[in-house]
Amino acid sequence: MASSDQPADPQCLVVDIHTHMYPPPYINLLKSRTTVPYIRAFADDPAGLRLVILPGEDSPANPSTSRGRPVGPEYWDVAQKIAFMDRHHIRTSVLSLANPWLDFVDDEAAAVEMAVRVNDWFEETCARYAGRLYAFAVLPMKAGVAAIQAEIQRLKGLQWIRGVVMGTTGRGDGLDDPGFLRVWQTLAETSTITFLHPHYGLPSDLYGLQNANYGHVLPLALGFPLETTIAITRMILAGVFSDLPDLKVLIAHSGGALPFLAGRIQSCIEHDSHLKKAGHKPINILEILSRNIYLDAVIYSDIGLRTATQAVPQGRVLFGTDHPFFPPLEGESKWPSVQTNVDAILKGLETSDAHRVLGTNAIELLNLTT
Ligand code: 5CU
Secondary structure, eight states, X not given: OOOOSSOSSTTOOOEEEEEEEOOHHHHHHHHTOSSSSEEEOOTTOTTOOEEEOSTTTTOTTOTTTTTOEEOOGGGTOHHHHHHHHHHTTOOEEEEEEOTXXXXXXXXXXXXHHHHHHHHHHHHHHHHHTTTTEEEEEEOXXXXXXXXXXXXXXXXXXXXXXXXXXEXXXXXXXXXXXXXXXXXXXXXXXXXXXXXXXXOSOSOGGGGOGGGGGSTTHIIIIIIHHHHHHHHHHHHHHTTHHHHOTTOOEEESGGGTTHHHHHHHHHHHHHTOHXXXXXXXXXXXXXXXXXXXXXXXXXXXXXHHHHHHHHXXXXXXXXXXXXXXXXXXXXXXXXXHHHHHHHHHHHHHSOHHHHHIIIIIHHHHHTTOOO
C-alpha cells in the first residue's frame, strides 16, 4: 500500500479517537500545585511553562525527565486543536482529558466538582464545533462509588459525550478491585464505553541505573503499554468480563502487549494449579477480545497495527494521534507522530480496511455525525 501524507482516498473521513486536552479549570488546578502533577515555570528556563505529570518525573536523580515537557496552548486552546485537525485532514476528534485525570484529587467534593466542570466544558466546547468534536468524559475516581455512578448517569444527558476515559488504578486498588465492580456494572448497564489509558508505568527501578540517560523512552515506550496490559489482564483474571459480557473497553496504544501476549496469558491460566484448585471460572481470552475489547491504532508500525487488527474483530481498531503529546522536535508544521500512524495503517491494511480504521469504525462504534 502507498505511504502518503494523507489518506489515499480524499473521501475517507478521518476520525481521531485518541486526542487529549486539559480544559482551563484543570490547567488552573495544575498551576495551583507544587507536587506532581503540576505546571510551573523555572527561573532559569526562559522557554516557558513545563508540564510535570508522571510519577517521579521531577526527581533530581533523573535530570533527563526532571522538568517534564513544555506545555502551551496546544493543550487547552480548542482553536489550536481544530488547526491541528485541519492540517492533518482529521474531520472529527473525540477529545479526552489527558493523564492523570482526577486520580490525584482525594477530596470527594473537589473531585466531583472538577469532574462536572471538566465534562461540562467538553460538552459546551463540542457543541460549538458540532460534528467536529466529541468527547470522552472523566470520572471523579477518588469520590465514593455512588458519586462515580451518579456522574456516569448524568453523562447520559449530555449530547456530545461518547464514553469515559480512565486510568489503570481505579479508586486506588486497580480495576480488578471487587469494590470497583459496581462502577463497571453501571458502565455496562448504561452502554458507556471506557477508554482505558496508562499513566503510572512500571516501578522505575526496573529501568536500571542508566535510566537517567534515557529521557522518557522507557516509561513511555514500555512502561505505558505494559501498565495497560497488566491492568486489563487483572480485569480478565477477576472475571469482570465474564460477569459483564456487555462491557466495552477501548484500550490505548493498540492494547499494549495484549494482542501479542493473549495466547501466553491463556496458557498460563490453563496451567495454573491454584486457579484450578480454587474452582476459578473458565476464562477465554479470545472470546473477551472478540466481545469486549476495542483497540486504538496508536502503535506507529504496520507490524503492530496488523497484530491489533488480527486480535479483535473487524471494526474494532480505531485511528488516534495522541495529540498534543509527541510534538515535532524540529518545529515542522506536520506532526511525524501522526503521519507514522497513518502510514502504518495505509501500509498494513487493504484500502477498504484502512479506511475503516481511519474513520468508519469510530463513526459506527461511537455513533458520530461527521
Ligand atoms: O509524553 C507523555 O508523557 C505522554 C503522556 O503523559 N500521556 C500521553 O497520553 N502521551 C504521552
